[in-house]
Amino acid sequence: MALKERLRTWKRLFWLLILFALGLLGLYLYGLPVIRHLEVLIPMGVCPSARMALLRDNFTGLLHPWARPEVLTCTSWGAPIIWDGTFDPAVAQREALQQNLTIGLTVFAVGRYLEKYLARFLETAEQHFMVGQRVVYYVFTERPDAVPRVALAPGRLLRVERVARERRWQDVSMQRMHTLHEALGGRLGREARFVFCMDVDQYFHGAFGPEALSESVAQLHSWHYRWPRWLLPYERDARSAAALAPGEGDFYYHAAVFGGSVAALRGLTAHCAQGQRRDRELGLEARWHDESHLNKFFWLHKPAKVLSPEFCWSPDIGSRAEIRRPRLLWAPKEYALLRD
Ligand code: UDP
Ligand code: MN
Numbered sequence: 554m555a556l557k558e559r560l561r562t563w564k565r566l567f568w569l570l571i572l573f574a575l576g577l578l579g580l581y582l583y584g585l586p587v588i589r590h591l592e593v594l595i596p597m598g599v600c601p602s603a604r605m606a607l608l609r610d611n612f613t614g615l616l617h618p619w620a621r622p623e624v625l626t627c628t629s630w631g632a633p634i635i636w637d638g639t640f641d642p643a644v645a646q647r648e649a650l651q652q653n654l655t656i657g658l659t660v661f662a663v664g665r666y667l668e669k670y671l672a673r674f675l676e677t678a679e680q681h682f683m684v685g686q687r688v689v690y691y692v693f694t695e696r697p698d699a700v701p702r703v704a705l706a707p708g709r710l711l712r713v714e715r716v717a718r719e720r721r722w723q724d725v726s727m728q729r730m731h732t733l734h735e736a737l738g739g740r741l742g743r744e745a746r747f748v749f750c751m752d753v754d755q756y757f758h759g760a761f762g763p764e765a766l767s768e769s770v771a772q773l774h775s776w777h778y779r780w781p782r783w784l785l786p787y788e789r790d791a792r793s794a795a796a797l798a799p800g801e802g803d804f805y806y807h808a809a810v811f812g813g814s815v816a817a818l819r820g821l822t823a824h825c826a827q828g829q830r831r832d833r834e835l836g837l838e839a840r841w842h843d844e845s846h847l848n849k850f851f852w853l854h855k856p857a858k859v860l861s862p863e864f865c866w867s868p869d870i871g872s873r874a875e876i877r878r879p880r881l882l883w884a885p886k887e888y889a890l891l892r893d
Contacts, residue, residue, distance in 0.1 A: 577591075589870065592780075593873060593875070595779045597779060599625065600625060600626045600627035602619075605619060605626065605627065610633065610767055610857070611648065612649060612764060612767065613635070613648075614645075614648065617639050617641075618636075621636045621638055621639055621875075623874075623875055624861065624875050629803070632858055632859055633858055635860050635861055635864070636875075636877075637863055638877070642760065642764060646685060646762060646763060649762075649766065650685070652746075653687075654686060654747060655686075655688070655689060656686055656746070656747050656748070656749070657690075657745030657747070657749070658682060658690050658691070658748070659690075659691040659693065659748060659750045660751050660752070660753045661692075661752075662674075662694045663694055663695055663716065663725045664722075664893070665891045666754065667696065667699055667753075669884075670753040670754050670755075672703065674755065674757075675711070677756040681758070681759060681760050682757055682761045684706075684762070686708070686763065687708045688709040688710075689712060689745055690709070690710070690711040691741055692713045693714050693715075693716045695715065695717060712741075714732075714736065721893075722891075722893065723838065726843055727829050727843045730825040730829065731822070734822035734823055734826055737822065738819065742819070745815060747812060748812060748818055749765070750818070751810050752810075754809075754884045755865065755882060756881065758879050758880060761864065761880045765812070765860055766812070767813065768817050768858075769854070769856045770810075770811060770812040770813050770856055770857070771804075771811055771851050771858075772806055772807045772810035772811060773805075773806065773807070773861055774804075774805045774806060775807070775865060775866050775867045775883075778805070780805070785802055785804075787840075787849075788840045788849070790837065790839075790840075792835060793828075793832050793835075793837050793845070794832055794849065795840075795845035795846045796849070797849060797852060801852060802848065802852055806844075806851050807844070808842075810860065810865050813857070821847070824850045824853075824854075825847055829843070862876060863879055863880060864880045864881060865879075867883040869883070
């Protein structure tokens, strides 16, 4: 009898614990900020010291991943994850100058996104993006005349390319891959050696320098970088070109920032544009549009460099000790105002 009683108590306790865990998960997923802060307790993994010693690239020179023991500083395939303090910005600057680079920065500002975000994006880019390097901005818009005039430092120029305005915001976002592919095959590809492609609904807040450059560069998504892999919002419909099966995927990358050499980006944009076309023919649209296809691409073709969430941080998450110096910050989203 006593044994039965004890068993029942344990059973009740077990279910209470399960309910409690599910409750926490629910609160967490629905954005209760206090719960979100518990996220830092989820282990990110550590970079093995044998691999750490080998981490270097042609811009940052030898990296110092041991300077950030509290975060993951390399990937399983040996690419560095760039955190503040792991690189020497002066070395990166010198290397980039020696290579006499021109760096492209593309941004789309279609519809009301132009008035709302573009001026601040460009003005802050002048203060923080690849300062001291040769830069060419490419602004894609359906209204070239409305592009704000921003004073540019010597060695930097801004080109405006006209694009058609898609009716749905999802199509504006997805059409970027095709447009970028064409641009990279044209003047942009001839002018620039490396290119960053960014969303316009953000602004620079700290130095975003040549330490971010590499053959192919992916950005860790600030809302998802500590989540377990099975929770990541990949496309799961196996019929979609962007689908990742359970157990697949390394990280969840943010489509608001990606970059690389012209050749690598030609490959990336072709892959994503083609996947989107295939999906459309089947009447499908991936869960997070171009971002889903980008995540599929980086699963198949691992990025040579990964940027920590410090490079593109969402202030809505609040401050975190491990986010030392945010370089880009998400601007407030006002979808009701911006999207038709
Ligand atoms: N965009 C635009 N006009 C639109 C929709 C999107 O210019 O009507 C561009 C803009 O550069 C924007 C990007 O596409 O930053 C991605 O869209 P959004 O930022 O709304 O997507 P989210 O970051 O919310 O996923
Ligand atoms: Mn955005």
